[in-house]
Amino acid sequence: MELAKADFASVFILDKDSQTLEVIGGYGQSPEIFTGRKFPISEGLAGISTRTMKTYISSDTKNDPIASNSLEDVNSEIAVPIITNGQVLGVLN
Secondary structure, three states: OOOOOOOEEEEEEEOHHHHHEEEEEEEEEOHHHHOOOOOOOOHHHHHHHHHHOOEEEEEOOOHHHOOOOOOOOOOOOOEEEEEEEEEEEEOOO
16 A cells, blocks of 8 residues: 555445445454445445446545545545446445
């Protein structure tokens, strides 16, 4: 994560049936905090990235209503959908 100068990163996989993103791995945080947690695709940057199939960038998560579920010590965030054959598989956040 040095290239992106990121303190945290998470990989989400999409569960189409429940319309949630499940954290399957990460960097910079204790794995037990996030691994296995699910977030609805109706919320957050990862959710909007999933729904629109586009990268979403927030340079000020404290004042961005879409980034309302960001970690407290996160100031900026990027969500990149993982797409294959026109289908979202998950999100790199």
